[in-house]
Amino acid sequence: MNRSNPKAKTRGAEAQGETYVLRLFMADNEPNSKQARENLEQLQETYLKMPHKKEIVDVLEDFQAALENNVLVTPCLILVSPLPRVTVFGNLSNTERVVTALRLM
Amino acid sequence: MAKRTTNEKTKSPATKAPQLPKVGTGIIGLDDVLHGGFPTGRTTLVSGGPGTGKTIIGMEFLYRSAVNGEPGIFVTFEERAEALRKNTLSLGWDLAPLEKDGKFFLFGAHVDPQAAISGDFNVKGLLAIVEGKAKSMGARRIVIDAVDVLMRIFDDPVRERNELYALHDWLNDHEMTTILTLKTSAGGDTASRYEFLDYMADCLIQLDHRVVEQVLTRRMRVIKYRGSSYIHKEHPFVIADNGVNIIPVSTVELQHKALGPKVSTGHPRLDTMLDGGYRRAACVLLSGTPGTGKTTLANTFVAAACERGEKVLYINFEESGEAMVSGMLSPGIDLRPALRDGKLRLMTAAPEAMGAEEHLFQALRAIEAFQPDHVVVEAMSSCNRMGTKQAAYEYLIRLVNACKEKGLMMILTNQTAGFKNENEITGMDMSSIIDTVIFLRLIDIGGEINRMLMILKSRGQKSSNQYREFLITDKGIDVRDVYVGGGGVLTGAARQEQAAKEVLDARLKRLEIELREHNIKQKRAEMEAEIARRKAELETAEAELKALQLDEGLVQEGRDIRGRMRDEDANSLRLKERVRQHKERGTGRKEGAK
Numbered sequence: 020m021n022r023s024n025p026k027a028k029t030r031g032a033e034a035q036g037e038t039y040v041l042r043l044f045m046a047d048n049e050p051n052s053k054q055a056r057e058n059l060e061q062l063q064e065t066y067l068k069m070p071h072k073k074e075i076v077d078v079l080e081d082f083q084a085a086l087e088n089n090v091l092v093t094p095c096l097i098l099v100s101p102l103p104r105v106t107v108f109g110n111l112s113n114t115e116r117v118v119t120a121l122r123l124m
Numbered sequence: 125m126a127k128r129t130t131n132e133k134t135k136s137p138a139t140k141a142p143q144l145p146k147v148g149t150g151i152i153g154l155d156d157v158l159h160g161g162f163p164t165g166r167t168t169l170v171s172g173g174p175g176t177g178k179t180i181i182g183m184e185f186l187y188r189s190a191v192n193g194e195p196g197i198f199v200t201f202e203e204r205a206e207a208l209r210k211n212t213l214s215l216g217w218d219l220a221p222l223e224k225d226g227k228f229f230l231f232g233a234h235v236d237p238q239a240a241i242s243g244d245f246n247v248k249g250l251l252a253i254v255e256g257k258a259k260s261m262g263a264r265r266i267v268i269d270a271v272d273v274l275m276r277i278f279d280d281p282v283r284e285r286n287e288l289y290a291l292h293d294w295l296n297d298h299e300m301t302t303i304l305t306l307k308t309s310a311g312g313d314t315a316s317r318y319e320f321l322d323y324m325a326d327c328l329i330q331l332d333h334r335v336v337e338q339v340l341t342r343r344m345r346v347i348k349y350r351g352s353s354y355i356h357k358e359h360p361f362v363i364a365d366n367g368v369n370i371i372p373v374s375t376v377e378l379q380h381k382a383l384g385p386k387v388s389t390g391h392p393r394l395d396t397m398l399d400g401g402y403r404r405a406a407c408v409l410l411s412g413t414p415g416t417g418k419t420t421l422a423n424t425f426v427a428a429a430c431e432r433g434e435k436v437l438y439i440n441f442e443e444s445g446e447a448m449v450s451g452m453l454s455p456g457i458d459l460r461p462a463l464r465d466g467k468l469r470l471m472t473a474a475p476e477a478m479g480a481e482e483h484l485f486q487a488l489r490a491i492e493a494f495q496p497d498h499v500v501v502e503a504m505s506s507c508n509r510m511g512t513k514q515a516a517y518e519y520l521i522r523l524v525n526a527c528k529e530k531g532l533m534m535i536l537t538n539q540t541a542g543f544k545n546e547n548e549i550t551g552m553d554m555s556s557i558i559d560t561v562i563f564l565r566l567i568d569i570g571g572e573i574n575r576m577l578m579i580l581k582s583r584g585q586k587s588s589n590q591y592r593e594f595l596i597t598d599k600g601i602d603v604r605d606v607y608v609g610g611g612g613v614l615t616g617a618a619r620q621e622q623a624a625k626e627v628l629d630a631r632l633k634r635l636e637i638e639l640r641e642h643n644i645k646q647k648r649a650e651m652e653a654e655i656a657r658r659k660a661e662l663e664t665a666e667a668e669l670k671a672l673q674l675d676e677g678l679v680q681e682g683r684d685i686r687g688r689m690r691d692e693d694a695n696s697l698r699l700k701e702r703v704r705q706h707k708e709r710g711t712g713r714k715e716g717a718k
């Protein structure tokens with residue numbers, strides 16, 4: 020499931036020695052998916068000061084990844100690490116809600 | 125019982141008109157109801173309350189497809205995949221090898237209830253997974269179980285609707301033969317909330333279960349089927365250890381076999397009364413008040429049939445098999461050899477143990493497995509305890525129809541409360557499908573209870589319409605003539621008394637004749653004796669007369685002699701006188717004495 024190898028970069032806020040990994044599942048060039056991508060980029064700039072890893076999966080190309088992550092809806096953002104795992108559905112337009120869910124506040 | 129038709133990809137529809145292509149459902153009876161199966165490449169919506177069997181219908185469809193080499197995808201939103209695998213295994217369906225072979229894909233699509241929602245989204249993830257899997261497996265069949273659970277994440281009826289339409293369009297575009305299941309609760313919001321699904325789907329099946337008189341009854345009904353005919357009725361169904369069994373409510377076409385050749389009743393006298401016996405493919409009803417010997421009469425047939433090598437299935441709702449077998453020993457009917465040889469199979473159940481359709485299913489399955497020649501049901505009257513009278517009626521009529529279609533002879537026993545209610549005797553308004561009715565009753569004559577037997581009806585054969593005395597001896601049953609006289613029908617001791625009286629009468633008559641004959645003889649003898657006596661008297665009289673005459677003769681003779689002698693004396697005197705006179709007169713004339 021963990022497709023990225025942690026590079027031993029620590030996250031400043033919690034300093035737990037774990038890589039902060041976000042995975043965004045989207046469906047090609049759907050409007051919601053495009054928006055989610057843009058919104059996530061903004062979030063990264065504003066809230067993700069620490070080193071982190073971002074993966075973007077197109078479910079139409081990699082259904083196996085969607086299956087493994089139980090992704091039924093898109094767009095879908097998953098905080099893979101650190102645990103606990105968090106899932107956010109939607110185009111991430113409600114920044115506050117996303118930030119709260121991802122424990123970035 | 126309906127056959128499974130899962131093997132064919134598309135089954136030729138029951139009707140002749142060209143119809144849309146269909147897929148065999150693999151579910152017993154469902155193809156009959158749907159006139160062929162689910163619509164190929166289209167969506168069938170199965171809705172019903174919790175526990176009505178939606179999941180299992182979907183699962184059976186896919187499992188049987190997979191077993192027959194047709195791959196399928198099962199998406200469950202409600203149950204965990206592992207739990208579903210286990211449940212499925214309990215029905216004897218092992219998904220593991222099918223999953224390994226890529227014939228079955230079970231996707232536990234768990235929607236994270238903790239997921240945060242931020243902005244708009246759709247079900248593309250699910251579609252991507254399904255599409256990817258379908259492509260890699262070559263699957264054309266899919267079951268989406270509890271689609272309402274997935275839709276709940278949208279938390280908005282309009283979006284739900286849009287997403288379901290999108291899902292439906294996608295499935296149609298990909299020509300997936302789809303079963304969508306949907307939970308509904310009567311009166312709940314789901315009914316109206318997902319009403320649009322009813323319009324969206326091409327085939328709509330509603331499941332329902334209710335408890336009537338403490339008995340669970342499952343029903344299914346097809347609400348619509350676009351472009352196809354189907355049976356517009358509520359069909360009972362059961363979930364048994366072999367899966368779902370739908371028992372289509374009989375259509376108008378009855379395919380009863382004609383009554384077959386005669387089958388001995390097991391008693392020669394009864395055979396005679398029925399002009400040879402019961403008939404194959406007939407339904408024989410043995411009606412009677414309690415204790416009249418219905419079971420004994422039925423088992424007389426059973427024992428005889430088994431001895432001839434025929435097979436009998438005995439469905440008993442009244443007593444356990446053991447109790448019946450040992451009970452039958454007292455009238456000298458030994459069912460044990462038949463049981464040992466596998467000619468007789470006893471099936472016992474408490475009527476209230478399950479619903480009528482479950483009972484029916486069990487019976488039909490036993491018939492299918494055992495292939496009997498004859499079926500006995502003991503007793504029609506106890507079937508009422510399966511729930512409602514209607515349920516019992518359906519159970520019986522469908523069992524009888526099934527037997528008739530197979531050409532099996534059937535004996536139903538029926539306990540009646542009295543002997544006045546003709547309807548009760550001839551059985552629950554089923555008389556149209558009952559061919560022979562034998563009525564047993566008790567009769568009280570002269571302080572004694574006796575059994576009586578009468579053939580009330582016997583279709584397609586001559587039969588005696590007379591009451592007979594029905595006896596249960598320790599050597600089986602016996603049927604005897606009854607005394608029919610001015611006082612009506614007599615049986616038992618009264619009959620015996622009557623018979624004895626007749627014997628006595630006859631003897632008396634004989635005696636009287638003898639007596640009279642004797643009298644005449646005697647009279648004749650007397651007469652003859654009299655004659656003899658008279659004759660003797662006469663003879664005596666004659667003899668006396670003779671003697672007298674003789675006497676008289678002798679006396680006369682003597683007198684004559686004496687007279688003569690006197691005459692001679694006189695003559696001599698006269699002579700002397702005459703001589704003297706002559707002498708005196710001178711003429712010598714002589715004169716006789718007389």
